Amino acid sequence: MSYSKRIDQIAGHLNYPKGMLAGQTAIITGSGQGIGAEAARLFANEGAKVVIADVDSKKAEAVAQQINESGGSAIACAGDVLDDAYIKRLIKEAAEFGGGKIHIIINNAGFTWDGVIHKMTDKQWHTILDVHGTAPFKIVREAAPYFRVKDGEPRNIINISSTSGLHGNAGQINYSLAKAGVTGVTKTIAKEWGPQFGVRANTIAFGHIMTRLTAAKEAGAFITTPDGQKVALGIPQAQKAGGPGEGQHLDIPLRRPGTATEAASAILAVASPLFSYVNGQTISVTGGRNM
Numbered sequence: 001m002s003y004s005k006r007i008d009q010i011a012g013h014l015n016y017p018k019g020m021l022a023g024q025t026a027i028i029t030g031s032g033q034g035i036g037a038e039a040a041r042l043f044a045n046e047g048a049k050v051v052i053a054d055v056d057s058k059k060a061e062a063v064a065q066q067i068n069e070s071g072g073s074a075i076a077c078a079g080d081v082l083d084d085a086y087i088k089r090l091i092k093e094a095a096e097f098g099g100g101k102i103h104i105i106i107n108n109a110g111f112t113w114d115g116v117i118h119k120m121t122d123k124q125w126h127t128i129l130d131v132h133g134t135a136p137f138k139i140v141r142e143a144a145p146y147f148r149v150k151d152g153e154p155r156n157i158i159n160i161s162s163t164s165g166l167h168g169n170a171g172q173i174n175y176s177l178a179k180a181g182v183t184g185v186t187k188t189i190a191k192e193w194g195p196q197f198g199v200r201a202n203t204i205a206f207g208h209i210m211t212r213l214t215a216a217k218e219a220g221a222f223i224t225t226p227d228g229q230k231v232a233l234g235i236p237q238a239q240k241a242g243g244p245g246e247g248q249h250l251d252i253p254l255r256r257p258g259t260a261t262e263a264a265s266a267i268l269a270v271a272s273p274l275f276s277y278v279n280g281q282t283i284s285v286t287g288g289r290n291m
């Protein structure tokens with residue numbers, strides 16, 4: 001047996017905490033794939049017990065299984081964050097899994113349903129506001145008993161935003177409001193739950209990250225709303241092709257989009273003790289876009 005394996009074994013035997021998130025239970029919504037799934041793997045590597053919350057049950061199960069098979073600890077809790085009953089079940093199951101505690105919530109689930117202003121329907125508008133704004137609020141409200149506590153353990157809420165929320169984006173008036181809104185939600189949590197309970201809350205705004213959300217629309221990915229409507233995901237090829245400088249990412253100083261792992265690494269960093277005095281902030285993870 002190698003020396004490091006032996007040390008691991010002894011540490012395990014002594015129940016010595018391993019990893020920056022050891023002893024913590026984290027809910028990550030939208031962790032069936034993309035940025036959320038990467039975050040789930042990174043959190044598990046750092047010792048967190050991770051609740052894989054996603055509307056896609058097969059993908060959620062697969063992520064949880066992979067984490068468990070590689071020595072981490074995860075459960076899948078599938079459902080739609082637009083469903084109030086699911087939010088209740090999610091918090092209940094997470095608390096049971098965490099032995100009565102929840103330390104981290106990453107509000108990451110979401111999708112886009114784009115349209116220019118004059119063609120945007122009320123349903124498009126409200127669905128996107130509900131997914132990115134109302135659902136995170138309801139999840140945090142439901143989890144209040146696990147965050148308004150004084151047990152000396154860290155508590156952390158991270159809401160995922162976007163450059164569309166900070167700077168606006170043509171064709172995304174619904175998403176822009178929702179993603180702008182979460183920055184205020186975050187700051188309110190920080191101000192309400194920081195003083196007495198030490199809860200940290202931060203927003204992370206991503207730029208262009210390579211996931212299903214930014215893949216070609218022609219790839220055919222879609223998400224189904226609770227009333228059965230299929231919403232196509234991705235960016236139309238013609239729009240991706242863009243104008244001069246196409247493919248060179250001239251709007252990004254690093255001249256490339258980010259990977260899901262890079263995006264998730266920023267989430268881990270903010271959730272970790274390395275960021276213990278960073279609170280109420282909106283952290284841009286964009287390769288320098290929109291400076």
Ligand SMILES: NC(=O)c1ccc[n+]([C@@H]2O[C@H](COP(=O)([O-])OP(=O)(O)OC[C@H]3O[C@@H](n4cnc5c(N)ncnc54)[C@H](O)[C@@H]3O)[C@@H](O)[C@H]2O)c1
Pocket residue numbers: 029030031032033034035036053054055056059079080081082107108109110111131160161162163205206207208209210211212213214223
């Ligand atoms: N990819 C980017 O460039 C980018 C940029 C800025 C912000 N974001 C944000 O990052 C987050 C993650 O997106 P991603 O790029 O990983 O996309 P993704 O499509 O790869 O993953 C999103 C996940 O959320 C789940 N989901 C969607 N709606 C849900 C619902 N109602 N209930 C439960 N689960 C739901 C999906 O099933 C999917 O697994 C989103 O909030 C998105 O708005 C992404």
